[in-house]
Amino acid sequence: MVDRITVEVARYRPEKEAEPSFQAYEVPCRKDWVILDGLNHIKDHLDGTLSYRWSCRMGVCGSCGMTVNGEPKLTCATFLADYAPGPLRVEPLRNFPIIRDVIVDIDDFMQKLSAVKPWLIRDAEKPLAEGEYRQTPAQLDEYKQFSMCINCMLCYSACPVYGLDPEFIGPAAIALAQRYNLDSRDQGARQRDEVLSKHEGIWSCTFVGECTKVCPKHVDPAGAIQRYKLSSAMGSVKDFLMPWRGK
Amino acid sequence: MSTERNRYTEFRPRWYRPKMSTWWWLKRWSSLAFILRELSSIFIAWFIYFFLRLVHALGRGDAAYREFLAWAASPGIVVLNGITFAFVLFHAVTWFNLAPQAMVVHLGGKRLPGALIAGANYAAWVVATALVLWIVSR
Ligand code: SF4
Ligand code: FES
Numbered sequence: 001m002v003d004r005i006t007v008e009v010a011r012y013r014p015e016k017e018a019e020p021s022f023q024a025y026e027v028p029c030r031k032d033w034v035i036l037d038g039l040n041h042i043k044d045h046l047d048g049t050l051s052y053r054w055s056c057r058m059g060v061c062g063s064c065g066m067t068v069n070g071e072p073k074l075t076c077a078t079f080l081a082d083y084a085p086g087p088l089r090v091e092p093l094r095n096f097p098i099i100r101d102v103i104v105d106i107d108d109f110m111q112k113l114s115a116v117k118p119w120l121i122r123d124a125e126k127p128l129a130e131g132e133y134r135q136t137p138a139q140l141d142e143y144k145q146f147s148m149c150i151n152c153m154l155c156y157s158a159c160p161v162y163g164l165d166p167e168f169i170g171p172a173a174i175a176l177a178q179r180y181n182l183d184s185r186d187q188g189a190r191q192r193d194e195v196l197s198k199h200e201g202i203w204s205c206t207f208v209g210e211c212t213k214v215c216p217k218h219v220d221p222a223g224a225i226q227r228y229k230l231s232s233a234m235g236s237v238k239d240f241l242m243p244w245r246g247k
Numbered sequence: 248m249s250t251e252r253n254r255y256t257e258f259r260p261r262w263y264r265p266k267m268s269t270w271w272w273l274k275r276w277s278s279l280a281f282i283l284r285e286l287s288s289i290f291i292a293w294f295i296y297f298f299l300r301l302v303h304a305l306g307r308g309d310a311a312y313r314e315f316l317a318w319a320a321s322p323g324i325v326v327l328n329g330i331t332f333a334f335v336l337f338h339a340v341t342w343f344n345l346a347p348q349a350m351v352v353h354l355g356g357k358r359l360p361g362a363l364i365a366g367a368n369y370a371a372w373v374v375a376t377a378l379v380l381w382i383v384s385r
Contacts, residue, residue, distance in 0.1 A: 012263050014261035014262075014263070015261075019263060020263060070274075070275075094265070095267075097262035097263065097264045098262065098263040098264070098265070099262065105262065141358070160267070160271055160272070160278065163267045163271070164267060206281075206285065207345065208278070208281045209277075209281070209345070209348075210277065210278075212348070213277070220348065222348060223348035223349065226345075226348055226349030227348075227349055227350075227351060229349070230349055230350065
């Protein structure tokens with residue numbers, strides 16, 4: 001006989017409720033089930049009206065982030081049995097507006113993401129005949145960690161600065177900017193700096209460090225931000241001491 | 248940003264936007280530790296002020312220095328300095344532990360491991376402390 005566990009899921013139906021409430025469901029607590037399996041069980045067998053996002057169920061797409069017992073988690077990478085005997089609480093990611101049940105509005109993050117131009121920027125492309133842009137393993141290592149981000153937004157959910165000031169550009173966007181800034185093939189650092197060195201950019205960050213703790217991909221966004229602060233500060237000092245330095 | 252751009256539409260009938268509690272930093276130990284670290288800067292400022300007064304008194308001669316010592320020995324100041332010492336320690340330790348995240352040091356083409364960067368900070372601390380102890384006890 002399989003153990004069972006109670007999952008309390010936040011429900012919010014804007015067409016008939018003014019604020020969210022919890023609804024409890026009992027699901028099988030199987031050793032190999034992640035929380036997402038429990039939610040799918042509810043959707044398929046108990047209550048088809050429950051709304052939530054997911055896609056890959058293997059920690060790659062970044063769409064299944066929710067707040068589980070107060071902590072931001074990828075629900076496809078978090079085992080139900082770790083919360084036995086329960087009950088466990090599943091809520092929407094914090095710091096985002098809730099649309100329905102555990103679905104949040106991610107437009108704000110999407111806008112911020114494109115604001116930092118997360119793609120390779122070149123002043124001029126070299127002619128095709130000159131061949132590919134080569135990179136050594138050491139050059140790859142410089143940014144590889146930051147390229148692991150899956151845009152799951154757990155870091156935004158964990159960040160009190162973003163919670164208090166939604167203008168803050170936020171951990172993942174800065175980490176992704178650094179992913180390109182530190183790429184030897186990229187020349188767009190000056191363009192990204194316009195967004196990053198604003199007050200709502202890196203200087204809003206007070207180094208709480210929660211983003212790094214919750215990141216399921218070990219991106220270390222807090223580290224990316226502090227490194228950027230350091231190089232930005234060094235850059236201003238150099239500009240001050242050597243005003244003739246090329247812009 | 249979000250509130251303005253994502254206007255009310257038929258397809259997004261009504262957002263629910265929970266407010267962050269004023270007491271968010273009491274809910275988890277890591278947030279409390281963060282607030283304490285921020286708070287420690289006040290005590291660091293006091294420590295610097297105290298130290299500057301000491302140097303100032305020293306510069307003005309024997310009488311001024313004795314006066315300073317008497318002031319420093321008053322119970323209020325002693326208690327304050329005790330608390331300050333604890334906060335300065337907390338500040339230093341948490342700062343050193345965070346250093347590897349902000350600093351990437353390359354040596355001979357290799358990236359140094361974080362433990363080494365934190366370790367170097369601690370080592371410098373020990374050396375500086377030893378130096379001060381040596382000067383004081385000479
Ligand atoms: S930095 Fe980590 S927590 Fe933040 S969005 Fe990327 S993968 Fe998710
Ligand atoms: S469902 Fe894709 S990351 Fe969880």
